[in-house]
Amino acid sequence: MSDLVRLTLTEARAALARRAISARELAEAHLAAMESARDLNAYITETPERALAMAAAADARLRRGEAGLLEGIPLAIKDLFCTEGILTTAGSRILDGFVPPYESTVTRKLWEAGAVCLGKANLDEFAMGSANVTSWYGPVRNPWTRPAEETPLVPGGSSGGSAAAVAARIALGATGTDTGGSIRQPASFCGIVGMKPTYGRCSRFGIVAFASSLDQAGPLTRTVADCALLLQAMAGYDPRDSTSADLEVPDWIGGLSGRIRGLRIGIPAEYRVEGMPVEIERLWERGAEWLRAAGAEIREISLPHTRYALPAYYIIAPAEASSNLARYDGMRYGLRIEGDDLTETYMKTRGEGFGTEVKRRVLIGTYALSAGYYDAYYLKAQKVRRRIAEDFAEAFREVDAILTPTAPSAAFRLGEKSDDPVAMYLNDVFTVPASLAGLPGISVPAGLSTEGLPLGLQVIGRAWDEATVLDVGRALEEAAAFTTLPYGLAEAA
Amino acid sequence: MALDKTTVARIAHLARIELPETQLDALTGELARILEWIDQLSEVDTEDVEPMRKVMEIAAHWRTDEVTDGGRREDILKNAPETHDGYFVVPKVVE
Numbered sequence: 099m100s101d102l103v104r105l106t107l108t109e110a111r112a113a114l115a116r117r118a119i120s121a122r123e124l125a126e127a128h129l130a131a132m133e134s135a136r137d138l139n140a141y142i143t144e145t146p147e148r149a150l151a152m153a154a155a156a157d158a159r160l161r162r163g164e165a166g167l168l169e170g171i172p173l174a175i176k177d178l179f180c181t182e183g184i185l186t187t188a189g190s191r192i193l194d195g196f197v198p199p200y201e202s203t204v205t206r207k208l209w210e211a212g213a214v215c216l217g218k219a220n221l222d223e224f225a226m227g228s229a230n231v232t233s234w235y236g237p238v239r240n241p242w243t244r245p246a247e248e249t250p251l252v253p254g255g256s257s258g259g260s261a262a263a264v265a266a267r268i269a270l271g272a273t274g275t276d277t278g279g280s281i282r283q284p285a286s287f288c289g290i291v292g293m294k295p296t297y298g299r300c301s302r303f304g305i306v307a308f309a310s311s312l313d314q315a316g317p318l319t320r321t322v323a324d325c326a327l328l329l330q331a332m333a334g335y336d337p338r339d340s341t342s343a344d345l346e347v348p349d350w351i352g353g354l355s356g357r358i359r360g361l362r363i364g365i366p367a368e369y370r371v372e373g374m375p376v377e378i379e380r381l382w383e384r385g386a387e388w389l390r391a392a393g394a395e396i397r398e399i400s401l402p403h404t405r406y407a408l409p410a411y412y413i414i415a416p417a418e419a420s421s422n423l424a425r426y427d428g429m430r431y432g433l434r435i436e437g438d439d440l441t442e443t444y445m446k447t448r449g450e451g452f453g454t455e456v457k458r459r460v461l462i463g464t465y466a467l468s469a470g471y472y473d474a475y476y477l478k479a480q481k482v483r484r485r486i487a488e489d490f491a492e493a494f495r496e497v498d499a500i501l502t503p504t505a506p507s508a509a510f511r512l513g514e515k516s517d518d519p520v521a522m523y524l525n526d527v528f529t530v531p532a533s534l535a536g537l538p539g540i541s542v543p544a545g546l547s548t549e550g551l552p553l554g555l556q557v558i559g560r561a562w563d564e565a566t567v568l569d570v571g572r573a574l575e576e577a578a579a580f581t582t583l584p585y586g587l588a589e590a591a
Numbered sequence: 592m593a594l595d596k597t598t599v600a601r602i603a604h605l606a607r608i609e610l611p612e613t614q615l616d617a618l619t620g621e622l623a624r625i626l627e628w629i630d631q632l633s634e635v636d637t638e639d640v641e642p643m644r645k646v647m648e649i650a651a652h653w654r655t656d657e658v659t660d661g662g663r664r665e666d667i668l669k670n671a672p673e674t675h676d677g678y679f680v681v682p683k684v685v686e
Contacts, residue, residue, distance in 0.1 A: 199666035297646045311646050343649050409629040420606060427607075429681050431670035440682045441607070449609030457608055461599065461622060464606040475629070480642030482635050487643060519621055520628050536646040561647060 102127035103267040107171055107324035110270055114160060114170045121160065121170030124270075125153035125214050128172045132216065132268045138239045140253075140263040142177045143185050144217040152214040159212060167331050169212030174269035176260045177218035178225055179205045179315075180304040184215070188306040189223040189233035192426045192451030194433040202304025203336045204273060204315045211331040216269055220259030223453045224423065225280055225308045228525035230258025231516055232455045240288060240509045241266035241584035245550045251509040254284030254525075260318045261288040265584055271319045271328045275305060277312045278411050279505075279529025282541040285318055286504035286554030289543045289580065291325045291571070292318045296561050297536035298343035301336030309418035310341070312411075312533050322542060322572040326350040329564065345562060353565050356572030359393030363570065364497035368404035369528060371506065378503050378553060381545050385501055385555045388577035389570065397497055401489040406482050407531040408523060413466050413479035414534070419456075420463030426451060458519060487535040490558075499570045500558040502528050504541040508551035532558045540571040543580040552582070594623040 102124055105113065113119045129146045149172060156170035180186050180198035187193050201209075209215070223232040229252035230238040240253040241262055253262040257274030261284035264272050274281040276294035285292025293316045300315040307313065317328035330351050335344040365386055370379065386396050428434035428447030435446040452460065466475035493500065506527055515521045532539045538561070541554035555574055559567035582588070599619045603610045610618065664677055673680040 196670050199663070199669055298649065337652065337654065340651060341646070343647065344652060345649075403635065406632055406635050409632050412625065412629055413632075428672060429679055430667075432672075434672035436682070440684050442609075443682050444607040445604075445609035448607050449611075452608065454614075457610075457614075458618065458621060458625070460606050460608065461602050461618065462625060464602045465594075465598075465622070465626075468602060468605065477642050478632050478635075478637060480644065481637035481640040482632055484640050484643040485635060485637065519625055 100127035100130065103131045105270070106321050107270045107319055107327060108321065110171060111168070111327070115165060117160065121153040121156035121214060122150065124170060125149045125172050128216055128268060128270070135266050135268050138241060138262050138266055139236050140220055140238055140259040140266065140268060141174065141217040142187055142189070142220050142235045142259070145184055145215050148184070149214050149216050152209070156212050156214060166210065166212035167327070168208060170214060171212070172214040172216045172270055173208065174216050174219040174260055174263040174272040175205055176221055176257050176272065176274050178221055178275050178306045179273060180306070181205055181215070181218065184218060186218065186306070187235065189221045189235060190451065190453070190456065191234040192433050192448070193431070196431050200304060203301035203338060204305070204332050207334065208331055213331070219257070219263055219272055222256035222258065223456050224306065224419070225256040225275055225277055226419070226455050226459055227255040228279070228283055228522055229515065230255040230284070231512065232453050234453060237512055238262050239512070241586060242289060242509060242551055243585060245585055250512045251551070252287065252512055254287030254505070254509065256280040257284050257318060261285055261290060261292065264288070264290050264318050264320060267587060271317060271324055273315060273332065274318045275313055275315050276533065277309050277415060278533045279526035281316045281318060282529045282539055282554070282556060283505045283525055285541040286552065287509040289552030289582065289584070290318060290320050291322055291540065291542055292316065293325050293329060293540040293567070294533070294538060295329060295333060295564050296538045298341050299333045299564070301334070301339040301342045303336055303338040307422040309415040310422060311418060312415060322568060322575045323354060325540065325571070326354050326568050348565055350565060350568055354568050354572055356569055356576055358389060358570055358573045361394045361499065361566070361570065362497040363389050363394045363396050364399035364493055364500040365396060366399050366401045366404065366493070366500060366502060368401050369502045371527060374506050377547055378506065381553050382501070382503050382555065385544055385574060389501065389573060392573045392577065399493045399497055399500070401493060401531065403482065403485045403489050404531055407486050407534055408527055410479040410482040410486065411530045411534060412462065412523060413475050414483060416459040416463035417466045417476050418463070420460045420467065423456070423460055483534050486531055490535045490537060494560050499566050502556045502558065504528060504554035504556040508547040508549065508553055528556060537561055538564045538567050540567050542571045542574045542578070544574060544578045545580065546582060552580070594619060594626055
């Protein structure tokens with residue numbers, strides 16, 4: 099394996115800027131690494147030709163001194179972002195053969211900043227899942243296994259392909275989307291950094307919609323500095339997304355110091371959930387100690403409605419999904435399975451085109467929105483959602499950021515929890531509350547489980563205060579000094 | 592609010608999803624369990640709480656009402672399962 103793929107995004111950018119390496123070399127090294135890591139199934143579509151053409155253009159701009167923020171940086175793009183002229187699947191059979199005639203705003207911004215497209219990363223179907231096992235294109239393998247074991251583990255989800263690609267060094271960074279934890283949880287499972295910015299920070303235009311009031315794009319990278327860099331290029335107001343915020347994007351790259359002296363960090367009592375492994379509780383305590391040692395003040399806080407976040411989410415997200423996914427009717431794009439009449443064609447197309455988890459959620463959503471149940475389920479959930487947002491608002495009067503574990507476990511075996519939807523949903527118990535409140539959150543690798551698998555800690559911040567989240571993330575990263583590689587990669591080194 | 596097979600079949604029809612009998616059985620059990628788990632929401636006192644309809648309290652943007660895009664028939668038809676003479680072809684709707 100080439101040393102070039104072991105650089106961080108920040109290091110690669112510096113090496114490109116001083117012309118120590120070329121974008122072409124960097125792209126070629128990644129394309130070769132991708133080929134030898136196909137067993138992970140991290141990519142649905144590889145785009146080597148486009149990558150080399152983009153790298154050549156990047157090299158020309160670097161020569162002319164016109165380098166953009168991400169000039170020559172090879173990225174994996176979650177296959178939920180529409181990319182003009184490149185198959186976009188959302189991991190679903192129903193989008194069979196769909197080649198978008200337009201570009202999502204986030205990816206357009208990345209290409210304008212000079213980034214190079216390596217391909218489209220695998221994901222749970224329509225981003226619905228926490229293990230990347232619901233993709234029509236097959237499950238993704240986590241590059242991590244337990245030491246000296248071959249048993250395949252899940253990478254988390256839904257941005258499982260993105261997280262696996264970054265961890266396996268077959269992308270310098272990746273885009274993901276996070277609706278209830280889909281960036282942060284896979285980042286934790288794969289030992290990398292993943293951040294969901296404030297709702298409205300990144301444009302949703304051209305991202306295949308799952309739950310519109312929750313979906314946010316964000317970066318997956320190997321360091322917090324890389325995360326700031328990638329987010330910088332992705333964020334910003336877009337008139338094509340009415341929920342995107344017309345706010346100035348702060349200088350996160352220049353502002354990142356990791357200095358947290360005097361910051362007040364909240365530890366929410368309600369996140370000590372029943373059945374949480376002791377090692378995760380210890381890691382969480384250690385994280386608080388690290389922050390205290392770096393000069394922060396640790397405070398116990400209360401977020402009383404935490405336990406109702408998941409059930410509220412499982413009404414709101416499916417309700418929005420049932421409405422968003424109504425567009426897949428087999429008439430204008432994607433799969434069509436003919437029936438005897440229009441209704442039968444719809445029913446066959448959607449019956450065959452959607453996988454089991456997507457059907458489950460569309461049906462729950464349809465039920466929750468149907469006559470007679472709307473008040474009891476949907477309105478109730480929206481009220482509980484406000485209670486949860488109020489909890490955070492109250493807590494942020496006293497603290498500047500909140501520290502929690504990212505997920506209640508390390509990566510689990512492929513096939514585990516697959517027959518028990520509620521057990522699978524519980525993966526997102528620590529990430530969903532911030533999603534419902536629209537708040538920014540980052541997951542930073544903080545240590546290893548007793549089985550030798552990565553575990554992440556999550557930092558949640560105030561709305562629009564990604565800067566503090568990144569600084570606390572950086573402080574954790576510095577203290578944790580997490581350098582363990584997935585074992586296959588460590589041996590290859 | 593128990594969920595039975597008839598109800599699941601009804602919502603599947605509303606959602607225009609064909610479910611073979613075997614899937615209908617499995618889904619009924621799963622959905623009933625999920626909804627039972629969701630029912631804990633009833634413990635939360637939401638008296639006088641306004642439903643959250645907007646995530647961030649930011650003002651909506653106004654723009655001039657003018658045409659800024661269009662004339663892209665070819666692009667729009669490119670992914671269609673079946674087209675004819677610049678139109679989508681759909682199953683017969685009116686007898």
